[in-house]
Amino acid sequence: MFKKIYAWLDERVGFDGLYKNLLDRPEPHGNWWNTLGSASLFLFIMQGATGIFLTVYYTPSPDHAYDSIQYIMNGVAFGWLIRGIHHWGASLMVLIVFIHMLRTFFSASYKYPRELTWIVGSLLFLLTLGMGFTGYLLPFNQRAYWATVVATEIGGVVPGIGDFILKALRGGTDVSALTLSRFFSAHIWMLPAALAGLIGVHLYLIMRHGESAYPDQDD
Amino acid sequence: MAGSSRISRRDFVKVVTIALSSVMGAALGIPVIGYLIDPALKVQSSEAWIPLGPLENFPLGSPKSFSFTRSSVNGWEKTVNSYGGFILRKTETDLLALSSRCTHLSCSVNWDEGNNNYACPCHAAHFGSEGEVLDGPPPAPLDRYETKIEEGNLFIFFQKG
Amino acid sequence: MNDDFKKKVNEKYEEKLQKGERFWPDSIYKDLLVSFALFILLIGLATFIGIHPEPKVDPTDASYVPRPEWYFLFLFEFLKYFPGEIEWVGAAVIPGILVLALILLPLYDKNPFRHYSKRKFAIGLMTFIVIGMIGLTINAVITTPPQVETEIAGSLTEQIVLGQDLYSIQCVECHGPDGEGGEIAGVEGLEGVIVKSISSTDEMYTRNDGSLFDIIAYGQPNLGMPPFGGAYGGELTPSEIEYMVAFMRYSWDDRAEIPADAVAASAIPTLAEGEVPSYEVHISAVSKRYCMSCHREGKENNEYLMGSYEEILKSGNNVPNLVAGDLNSILLQTIQQNEVIGVDDETIGVMPPKKELKPEFVDMFIRWVEAGMPESASEAAALSVEVAPEVEGEVAPEAGVEETPAP
Structure with a gap:
C-alpha cells in the first residue's frame, strides 16, 4: 500500500531527480562556519511560522495592539512561547545573518563566480534589518513607540527630501494608527515576500555555483 | 573510507535528521495546537440575579418584554451582550419568565397580541404563551428563567456557560 | 578579468570538489546540529528569560528613555558625534555610502586573490568597521541612563489588583474606600465638600471606560477634582489609570463579573483564632487600603x-x-x-x-x-497560639462552650 503510493508519487514528482540535484551534490570540504547560511534559513522559517501564529490574536491597531499582546502573553496557552521564540528569533537572525556575511567576506567567497550571490545576500541582510525595524513597532508599547519616533525622525534629516521620507514612513506627520498598519503590512507581507523571493534566488545561485571552497595559500 | 561504513554513516545521519526534526516539530507543534484551540477550551460561565424593577410594572395577563445587559471578557476586550425576554404574570405572584431567543437559530421572537402567540421572524415559527412550540422548526420550547420576588421587586436568574 | 583566470578558478574548484564531501549527508548533518542548537537556545531564551514587559504607549511621558533594538544601537550612537547642521551626513550620507559599498563589493573589489594574506587592506578595513560597530554599541549601552521601571499588569486580575492599590492611595481620601463619596474631611482645599457616590449604578451604567479614564486623567477642576494624568499635571501613567478603571468597573458595575482570583488576590487576609497579625501580611494591607491616601x-x-x-x-x-x-x-x-x-x-x-x-x-x-x-x-x-483545629466532637480548650456529644 505505502509502496504503491510512493510509486505513484515518484512517477509524477521524480524523487530520484530531486535527490540527485538537491541532496547528492558534491561539495568542497567545509567547516562549522558553513552552517550559518542554513541556520539563517532555519531562523527565517521559524520566524515565519511563529509570526503567522501570532497574527491569530494580534490586532494592528493602536487601541488593541498592546492589549492583544498582553493577551497572547498571559491569556493564551503557550502564547508566551510563540512570542518568545519570535522575539528572540529576530535578534538571533540578525546576528546569524551578519556573521554569515562576515564569514563570506573573510573567506572572499563573494569573488568570481559568486558576485551575484553576494549582492542578493547583502540585500537579504538589509531586508532582515527591515524586518527587525518594522516588527519593533508592532507591540505598540513605550519602547516601540519611542524607537519608531526617533528612527523615522532620522529619516527626516535627509536634506531636501527628509520631510517626504518622514511622512512616507509614518503615513503622515505623526506616529499613528497609519504608521502601525503600514509597518504591520510591511512586516507580514511586503518584506517577507521580498525575503522569500530573494532567498530562492540566493539558494539557486548557491546550487548553480556550488558552495565556495576556503582559499589556499596560492589563491 | 570503505563503502560499508559510508552507508552506515548515511543511515546514522538519516536517523539523527529524522529524530531531531521530529523533536523540533513536536516541541513547536504541540504548543501551537494548544495555542490555536485555547479559546475553545476556556469555560466562560456566569450567573447572577438580575433586577427587573418593581413587580407592579408588569401587568396581569399579557406578556411584557424586558431586557438587560451583561458584559463578559473575550480575550482583551469586554463584550457587552444584551438579553431579552418576556414576563407573563399569570396571577399576583405566579410568574413566567421566558427568554426571547428562538430555540431554533437564536432569532428574537416577538409577542403577537392578535394571535396570542410568540412569532419568530426568521423561519415563521410560533410559540404559545407558555413558550411551547406551536408550529415551525424549533426543537424545544422557549427557555425559562427562574424568578424571585424580593421587597416587591422582580428578579430573574441569569445563567450562561 | 580574463577567460584564462576564470578557467583557472573553475578548474581549481573542480579539483576541490573531487577531494570534498557530499551535501547529503555531510553538510546537512552539521547544518541540522547547528539549527537544532539554535532551536534549543530559542526555547531556552523564551522560557527562562522571556520578554521584558513594557508599559503602554504614553507620548506625554518625558522620563522615558527611547532606545532602538540593540542591532541599531551603533547607528544611534554614531549620530551623537554629528552636530545639528551636519546631522544628515551621519544619518544619511555615511550609512548610505556604507550600504552601497557593501552591496556592490564584488563589483569594485578587483583584487584577484582570495587568500587572507593577500587581502590585508580589505580584511583590515572590515575588521576596523566591525570593531567600530561593536565599540559604538558598547558605548551606547554604557551611556544609556537607567529606565524608570513601572509595574505592569499582565492579566485582568493583575490589573484589578494594581488598580485597587492605586485607587486606595489616590482616591480614597475624597471618594472613600468603596467609592461611596460623602463629605470630605481632612483634605486641604476641599474640606466639607460633598462628593456624590462614584460606585452607584447610575454612574457605572452611564459612563464607559473611556469616560472614566478621561475623568481621572483630566480631572473635573470646576467640581474640585484635580487631574491625575501625567499629561495634565498629575502623577499617573495611562496604564495606571486603565488599571484603576478596570478596578472600578469590575468591582462596582453589577453587569461585569469580577474574576474570582481577583477577589481573592485583593482580599485582606483574615485572622484565625489565636493567630497574631503581622505588619507584613495584615497591617500593611489595611493601612494601604484605608489610611495611606x-x-x-x-x-x-x-x-x-x-x-x-x-x-x-x-x-x-x-x-x-x-x-x-x-x-x-x-x-x-x-x-x-x-x-x-x-x-x-x-x-x-x-x-x-x-x-x-x-x-x-x-x-x-x-x-x-x-x-x-x-x-x-x-x-x-x-x-501565635496554636488553636487546635475544630474537629467535630472536639472543642478548643478556652472556648468555654459546653461540650457537645458527637452525633
Whole structure:
C-alpha cells in the first residue's frame, strides 16, 4: 500500500531527480562556519511560522495592539512561547545573518563566480534589518513607540527630501494608527515576500555555483 | 573510507535528521495546537440575579418584554451582550419568565397580541404563551428563567456557560 | 578579468570538489546540529528569560528613555558625534555610502586573490568597521541612563489588583474606600465638600471606560477634582489609570463579573483564632487600603506617614503613635472612635475621619499591638497560639462552650 503510493508519487514528482540535484551534490570540504547560511534559513522559517501564529490574536491597531499582546502573553496557552521564540528569533537572525556575511567576506567567497550571490545576500541582510525595524513597532508599547519616533525622525534629516521620507514612513506627520498598519503590512507581507523571493534566488545561485571552497595559500 | 561504513554513516545521519526534526516539530507543534484551540477550551460561565424593577410594572395577563445587559471578557476586550425576554404574570405572584431567543437559530421572537402567540421572524415559527412550540422548526420550547420576588421587586436568574 | 583566470578558478574548484564531501549527508548533518542548537537556545531564551514587559504607549511621558533594538544601537550612537547642521551626513550620507559599498563589493573589489594574506587592506578595513560597530554599541549601552521601571499588569486580575492599590492611595481620601463619596474631611482645599457616590449604578451604567479614564486623567477642576494624568499635571501613567478603571468597573458595575482570583488576590487576609497579625501580611494591607491616601508624603496629616513599618511607628508629630502592648496607644484609640489630645494639646480626630474601620480590622490592630507588633509573618507566627483545629466532637480548650456529644 505505502509502496504503491510512493510509486505513484515518484512517477509524477521524480524523487530520484530531486535527490540527485538537491541532496547528492558534491561539495568542497567545509567547516562549522558553513552552517550559518542554513541556520539563517532555519531562523527565517521559524520566524515565519511563529509570526503567522501570532497574527491569530494580534490586532494592528493602536487601541488593541498592546492589549492583544498582553493577551497572547498571559491569556493564551503557550502564547508566551510563540512570542518568545519570535522575539528572540529576530535578534538571533540578525546576528546569524551578519556573521554569515562576515564569514563570506573573510573567506572572499563573494569573488568570481559568486558576485551575484553576494549582492542578493547583502540585500537579504538589509531586508532582515527591515524586518527587525518594522516588527519593533508592532507591540505598540513605550519602547516601540519611542524607537519608531526617533528612527523615522532620522529619516527626516535627509536634506531636501527628509520631510517626504518622514511622512512616507509614518503615513503622515505623526506616529499613528497609519504608521502601525503600514509597518504591520510591511512586516507580514511586503518584506517577507521580498525575503522569500530573494532567498530562492540566493539558494539557486548557491546550487548553480556550488558552495565556495576556503582559499589556499596560492589563491 | 570503505563503502560499508559510508552507508552506515548515511543511515546514522538519516536517523539523527529524522529524530531531531521530529523533536523540533513536536516541541513547536504541540504548543501551537494548544495555542490555536485555547479559546475553545476556556469555560466562560456566569450567573447572577438580575433586577427587573418593581413587580407592579408588569401587568396581569399579557406578556411584557424586558431586557438587560451583561458584559463578559473575550480575550482583551469586554463584550457587552444584551438579553431579552418576556414576563407573563399569570396571577399576583405566579410568574413566567421566558427568554426571547428562538430555540431554533437564536432569532428574537416577538409577542403577537392578535394571535396570542410568540412569532419568530426568521423561519415563521410560533410559540404559545407558555413558550411551547406551536408550529415551525424549533426543537424545544422557549427557555425559562427562574424568578424571585424580593421587597416587591422582580428578579430573574441569569445563567450562561 | 580574463577567460584564462576564470578557467583557472573553475578548474581549481573542480579539483576541490573531487577531494570534498557530499551535501547529503555531510553538510546537512552539521547544518541540522547547528539549527537544532539554535532551536534549543530559542526555547531556552523564551522560557527562562522571556520578554521584558513594557508599559503602554504614553507620548506625554518625558522620563522615558527611547532606545532602538540593540542591532541599531551603533547607528544611534554614531549620530551623537554629528552636530545639528551636519546631522544628515551621519544619518544619511555615511550609512548610505556604507550600504552601497557593501552591496556592490564584488563589483569594485578587483583584487584577484582570495587568500587572507593577500587581502590585508580589505580584511583590515572590515575588521576596523566591525570593531567600530561593536565599540559604538558598547558605548551606547554604557551611556544609556537607567529606565524608570513601572509595574505592569499582565492579566485582568493583575490589573484589578494594581488598580485597587492605586485607587486606595489616590482616591480614597475624597471618594472613600468603596467609592461611596460623602463629605470630605481632612483634605486641604476641599474640606466639607460633598462628593456624590462614584460606585452607584447610575454612574457605572452611564459612563464607559473611556469616560472614566478621561475623568481621572483630566480631572473635573470646576467640581474640585484635580487631574491625575501625567499629561495634565498629575502623577499617573495611562496604564495606571486603565488599571484603576478596570478596578472600578469590575468591582462596582453589577453587569461585569469580577474574576474570582481577583477577589481573592485583593482580599485582606483574615485572622484565625489565636493567630497574631503581622505588619507584613495584615497591617500593611489595611493601612494601604484605608489610611495611606492621607497618610503619605504631601498630605495634611501631622507628618504621620503609614507607608512602612518604621513610619507607622516612628513618624509624625505625636510619636509614639503605637506602643507595644499599650491599648491606649494613640492610633488604637482613634480607630476605635475616641478622640485623643496630642502633644500640642491639639485634638486628634477619630480615624479614618469619614467612615469607621470595619470591626475586624480594628480587632486586627488591637491584637497586633497586644502581641508586640511583629513586623514579619514569621515573627507573628512564632507568637501565635496554636488553636487546635475544630474537629467535630472536639472543642478548643478556652472556648468555654459546653461540650457537645458527637452525633
